Amino acid sequence: MRRLGLVIVLVASCKRAPEEVTVGAAISLKEVMDEVATTSKGPRLALVYGASGDLAAQMEHGAPFDVLATAGEEPRLSKMADELCTLAWNTLVLVRHHGSPDVSWTTFDKTPPSFRLAIGLTPQVPAGVYAEEALRKLGAWTAVESKIVRGTNVRAVLDLVARGEADAGIVYATDEGIRKDVDVVGEVPKEARPNVRYPLYLSRVASHASGRAAQLLCGEDTKRALVAHGFLDHPP
Amino acid sequence: MSDVPRLVVDARLHVPSFDLDLQFTATRGIVVFFGPTASGKTLALRLIAGLERATSGFIRLGEQTLDDAARTFARAETRGVGYAPQHGALWPHRTAREHLTALTTLARASELLAVVGLERQADRTPVHLSGGERQRLSLARALTRSAKLLLLDEPFSALHDDARAAMGDVVRDHAKRGATVLFVTHDRSEATRLGDAFVVFRDGVGAVADAI
Amino acid sequence: MSAFWVSLRIVLPALAFVVPIGAALGFFLARSRSALRAIVDSLVLVPLVLPPSVVGYALLIVLGRQGPLGSVLETLFGVRLVFSGAAASIAAATVALPLMAKGAEAAFVRVDRELEEVAMANGLGPWATFRLVTLPIALPGLGVATTLAALRALGEFGATLTFAGYSARTATAPLEVYFAMQRGDDARALSLSLVLVVASVGAALLLRAWSRR
Numbered sequence: 001m002r003r004l005g006l007v008i009v010l011v012a013s014c015k016r017a018p019e020e021v022t023v024g025a026a027i028s029l030k031e032v033m034d035e036v037a038t039t040s041k042g043p044r045l046a047l048v049y050g051a052s053g054d055l056a057a058q059m060e061h062g063a064p065f066d067v068l069a070t071a072g073e074e075p076r077l078s079k080m081a082d083e084l085c086t087l088a089w090n091t092l093v094l095v096r097h098h099g100s101p102d103v104s105w106t107t108f109d110k111t112p113p114s115f116r117l118a119i120g121l122t123p124q125v126p127a128g129v130y131a132e133e134a135l136r137k138l139g140a141w142t143a144v145e146s147k148i149v150r151g152t153n154v155r156a157v158l159d160l161v162a163r164g165e166a167d168a169g170i171v172y173a174t175d176e177g178i179r180k181d182v183d184v185v186g187e188v189p190k191e192a193r194p195n196v197r198y199p200l201y202l203s204r205v206a207s208h209a210s211g212r213a214a215q216l217l218c219g220e221d222t223k224r225a226l227v228a229h230g231f232l233d234h235p236p
Numbered sequence: 237m238s239d240v241p242r243l244v245v246d247a248r249l250h251v252p253s254f255d256l257d258l259q260f261t262a263t264r265g266i267v268v269f270f271g272p273t274a275s276g277k278t279l280a281l282r283l284i285a286g287l288e289r290a291t292s293g294f295i296r297l298g299e300q301t302l303d304d305a306a307r308t309f310a311r312a313e314t315r316g317v318g319y320a321p322q323h324g325a326l327w328p329h330r331t332a333r334e335h336l337t338a339l340t341t342l343a344r345a346s347e348l349l350a351v352v353g354l355e356r357q358a359d360r361t362p363v364h365l366s367g368g369e370r371q372r373l374s375l376a377r378a379l380t381r382s383a384k385l386l387l388l389d390e391p392f393s394a395l396h397d398d399a400r401a402a403m404g405d406v407v408r409d410h411a412k413r414g415a416t417v418l419f420v421t422h423d424r425s426e427a428t429r430l431g432d433a434f435v436v437f438r439d440g441v442g443a444v445a446d447a448i
Numbered sequence: 449m450s451a452f453w454v455s456l457r458i459v460l461p462a463l464a465f466v467v468p469i470g471a472a473l474g475f476f477l478a479r480s481r482s483a484l485r486a487i488v489d490s491l492v493l494v495p496l497v498l499p500p501s502v503v504g505y506a507l508l509i510v511l512g513r514q515g516p517l518g519s520v521l522e523t524l525f526g527v528r529l530v531f532s533g534a535a536a537s538i539a540a541a542t543v544a545l546p547l548m549a550k551g552a553e554a555a556f557v558r559v560d561r562e563l564e565e566v567a568m569a570n571g572l573g574p575w576a577t578f579r580l581v582t583l584p585i586a587l588p589g590l591g592v593a594t595t596l597a598a599l600r601a602l603g604e605f606g607a608t609l610t611f612a613g614y615s616a617r618t619a620t621a622p623l624e625v626y627f628a629m630q631r632g633d634d635a636r637a638l639s640l641s642l643v644l645v646v647a648s649v650g651a652a653l654l655l656r657a658w659s660r661r
Contacts (some may be wrong), residue, residue, distance in 0.1 A: 054630050076632065114528070121614065124630045149531050150614055164513040165530040165613070285569040319569035325562040329584050338580050339570060381571050 474552020
């Protein structure tokens with residue numbers, strides 16, 4: 001009788017154990033997601049960061065993400081996930097290594113031949129896709145193409161600029177202030193502004209807890225945190 | 237008959253578990269190093285060949301002193317020394333002829349092969365030679381540079397009597413034409429037959445003796 | 449298969465450095481009895497025991513633009529290594545050198561010293577002895593060491609990515625497999641992987657044949 005009682009208690013405690021929700025997030029969301037994970041009262045979040053395309057590829061190949069927050073649309077996820085909401089919007093900025101020659105969005109053609117501009121790898125890094133889009137719209141792409149070096153995600157781009165291995169780089173406005181030796185030159189001109197949108201995807205095989213976590217991330221508390229970290233709550 | 241430099245040895249060598257003390261002088265002829273096994277004969281020969289560095293003392297060949305280990309090998313090129321170690325140390329990847337052409341011309345190599353009776357085995361590698369043939373090749377190699385100082389360590393141990401006598405004559409001829417030969421053996425009859433002078437070894441001490 | 453041309457352009461210069469220097473180091477390790485030997489041995493082993501990303505990071509902080517050597521290279525020669533083929537070669541050479549050196553050491557250790565001694569005592573100088581006696585006997589072992597070093601250089605990923613970065617000039621076959629997969633280009637990733645497998649298996653068979661000699 002006592003042994004049966006022990007078994008019942010064990011089974012019951014298993015059911016009540018907190019479920020962990022695996023959340024993949026674009027690396028530009030790192031600071032705000034870490035904060036949300038610690039302060040939120042919802043299910044526990046296990047966070048994985050990387051380039052959005054990288055994470056989407058992993059999920060496509062079977063990685064068990066319950067929720068995916070990417071920095072751009074990932075149509076290939078339509079087979080296994082549904083978009084629940086738009087988390088936030090963002091905008092691009094041009095940053096420069098502290099000791100490097102001056103540059104701006106319209107003066108790339110005036111830079112020396114050894115000048116290096118870092119942007120994200122395409123197509124897997126949305127920041128890289130947006131940067132290319134913006135440069136093409138500004139008519140600067142052909143001039144700057146030979147000077148482009150690639151980062152494997154947007155924070156790697158930032159790292160290249162911080163170390164001086166790239167003289168300048170295109171990152172998100174929310175990446176400002178994270179590394180030293182990086183000067184902000186300016187936001188992308190309005191006419192070339194890409195629509196940087198962060199959709200939130202919920203896996204179709206997700207559990208009840210995952211659904212609640214996704215709802216929380218789409219909710220007001222998270223929105224407040226995002227805005228506090230510099231994200232936009234409207235299209236740029 | 238050509239000039240033979242005088243060999244003067246007064247050296248000590250200390251290695252783990254053995255002390256060698258060697259004193260003798262030699263000019264033209266065959267000097268036999270005689271003694272029981274492990275009495276220091278091989279070590280003494282290695283010392284004079286420049287393969288060991290004396291702990292104290294000196295080795296002089298003519299005008300040259302051989303007490304600086306760093307320079308002995310370079311000296312070997314000029315001082316005319318030939319060395320045949322105890323078990324031949326033949327090069328497994330080289331034919332009999334190539335053992336000699338590494339050190340001298342093709343003509344001289346063929347000549348020497350004839351002298352030791354290995355013309356028919358010239359293109360064989362050591363693995364295809366008998367024990368006796370290998371020893372004769374080792375002797376030929378030591379003779380390649382017309383050495384003024386010939387160092388032979390038990391060079392005839394694998395030869396049967398006929399070959400032993402023939403090779404003994406080869407060595408004697410070489411000494412007569414102008415060389416000092418240091419010949420290590422523990423065989424009393426061989427020592428008596430070949431030796432013009434004797435250095436007797438006992439427990440690491442090698443000293444000149446009139447007879448054995 | 450341009451990734452293979454890139455790999456070749458990076459691995460061959462790396463081996464041109466690694467094979468002779470590694471063989472020389474191996475010879476030193478095999479023959480030296482000085483106190484220096486222990487120091488050299490430890491230094492040679494470092495890139496072998498460290499994770500490749502750590503090796504790459506170390507190269508970055510020394511040879512990167514802000515590093516002690518990198519800044520000198522830039523000031524004096526205008527050279528910026530990151531994103532260059534040279535950086536990828538340096539990364540490949542760094543991880544391959546220990547394999548060549550230790551393999552060469554094993555090959556030289558197996559050469560009977562008496563064979564060298566009898567050469568020198570009969571009048572062959574040190575260089576001639578090395579050329580005619582030591583090297584031919586050590587050659588099969590050196591072949592094994594070279595093959596292992598070449599395979600390591602060919603397969604290098606972590607140090608290359610961390611130090612040299614990913615660019616047209618540094619996109620070696622292993623890097624390209626990873627990034628093709630990331631892009632969703634499974635066809636390319638698979639075909640590159642298959643070629644790499646064939647190359648590696650081929651080299652392994654060569655190794656077996658060589659070490660039997």
